[in-house]
Amino acid sequence: MRLTVDGKVVEIEADPEMPLLWALRDLAGILGPKFGCGVAACGACTVHVDGQPVRSCSIPVGEVSGAVTTIEGLSAGGKLHPVQQAWLEEQVAQCGYCQTGQIMSAAALIDEIPDPTDEDIDNAMAGNLCRCGTYPKIRAAIRKAAALKTAGI
């Protein structure tokens, strides 16, 4: 089976029913996306398929036909993605476990809505849980990331 992940073609031998997250972590060695709940309820495993955020724990790898982007391929040209830059500047992460999923959801949000309202942010991020309670910093970082992206930084 052939997947495009983070701009590279990856050949894996997988049961088509295997969740994409298993294929990424166990077969392709891409450990950025995390396992949290396994039932599409926490967002830790979020990656993009053709730019859309998906819960990789709950999609069979055989159903993935688009290009997959993980946290490991989010930045380009040696430059941090605006969401990553904003996350650092706002010092969002605590334990960090949920953060790769949070960042992927946030990146998809500002791709779709360049200047999101608080309601847009709450709606887009509602499925990403953080046991450390970093939500206020996540909101602040998303507003900063949107501004950085609009400014072309």
Ligand code: FES
């Ligand atoms: S591990 Fe996929 S949503 Fe929780």
Ligand code: FES
């Ligand atoms: S930073 Fe610890 S779970 Fe979110």
